[in-house]
Amino acid sequence: MIIEDLISVVIATYNGSRYLEEQLTSIFNQTYKNFEVIVCDDISTDDTIKILQEYEKKYRLRYYVNESRLGVVKNFEKAITYAQGKYIALSDQDDIWKPEKLELSLHLLKAIEQKDGEGKPALVFSDLAVVDDNLNIINNSYWDYMKLNPKNTQLNRVLVENVVTGCTALMNKATIDMALPIPKDAMMHDVWFLLVASYFGNVSYLLNRTVLYRQHTNNVVGAHQATLYQKIKSGILKIKNNDFLLLGPEIKQASSFYNAYIDKLSNQPNKLKILKAFIAIKDSSFLEKKYLIIKHQFYRCTLKKTVNILLRA
Numbered sequence: 001m002i003i004e005d006l007i008s009v010v011i012a013t014y015n016g017s018r019y020l021e022e023q024l025t026s027i028f029n030q031t032y033k034n035f036e037v038i039v040c041d042d043i044s045t046d047d048t049i050k051i052l053q054e055y056e057k058k059y060r061l062r063y064y065v066n067e068s069r070l071g072v073v074k075n076f077e078k079a080i081t082y083a084q085g086k087y088i089a090l091s092d093q094d095d096i097w098k099p100e101k102l103e104l105s106l107h108l109l110k111a112i113e114q115k116d117g118e119g120k121p122a123l124v125f126s127d128l129a130v131v132d133d134n135l136n137i138i139n140n141s142y143w144d145y146m147k148l149n150p151k152n153t154q155l156n157r158v159l160v161e162n163v164v165t166g167c168t169a170l171m172n173k174a175t176i177d178m179a180l181p182i183p184k185d186a187m188m189h190d191v192w193f194l195l196v197a198s199y200f201g202n203v204s205y206l207l208n209r210t211v212l213y214r215q216h217t218n219n220v221v222g223a224h225q226a227t228l229y230q231k232i233k234s235g236i237l238k239i240k241n242n243d244f245l246l247l248g249p250e251i252k253q254a255s256s257f258y259n260a261y262i263d264k265l266s267n268q269p270n271k272l273k274i275l276k277a278f279i280a281i282k283d284s285s286f287l288e289k290k291y292l293i294i295k296h297q298f299y300r301c302t303l304k305k306t307v308n309i310l311l312r313a
Helices: 017-030 046-057 071-081 103-117 173-179 189-200 228-240 249-262 268-281 286-295 303-312
Strands: 006-011 033-043 061-065 087-091 123-133 137-139 170-172 202-214
Touching: 006 017, 006 071, 006 103, 006 268, 017 033, 017 046, 033 046, 033 071, 046 061, 071 189, 087 173, 103 123, 103 170, 103 202, 103 268, 123 173, 123 189, 170 173, 173 189, 189 202, 189 249, 249 268, 268 286
Parallel strands: 006 033, 006 087, 033 061, 123 202
Antiparallel strands: 087 170, 123 137, 123 170
């Protein structure tokens, strides 16, 4: 008899009762069966806890309620610390998983580990179908909708733009052990996990749309395309704050990454050179900034976004 590896599905909830039952049901309907669900709740005031109590009685689910509100990144981090699985999958509280999501992701992740070994960080992710509140299709491909290229998982591209949607990610224990704790300057938990896997290990992707990515008014992060009004409003705010450096948050995150792993970075000298060059953009002269961006190809997925970086860096 083959014993399947345990996967821990980690969910960070906050006032998610409207869609939570559908999300949990889709998880427990997976074709891959050896998994646990770990939930950390950030002090919900709706029926989220009641729903979790019901599912805890029927399924392999454990939930914890925070003593104080942590926010989405630290809530995910705390939930991960309770996970007992060899592999970690991240889940939102309001989507629908396709039945084969875990099975397909694990197959790809194990292929990476067979090549590189289980001690090396590895992360896999997939495309999503974008849907509305009622699961009507908005776009069959999140990558097409947001103009993202899943091939851009090399360090120079990851430093500039995240192509991984957290709710599709499956990671091995080596990724988690290295990535935690997540520093305050990390832009999001999934961005940080991608940075770790990109620098120290390997990242791969499935073309499959493994998640119905629900878009609604309460999304913390989602498939949002800014309107012209929103772009103008954002531009005016940046002018008021004298914030012309488009890559400010990304460089701050990269600096935190450098400080967190300073003793391990030299094992990858070529990547260290790229990391240092990216951090150096902040204090470089006007022409030096452009030179560094072009030399190391700190580009985003579209020409328009890349030109924007060159103009505003």
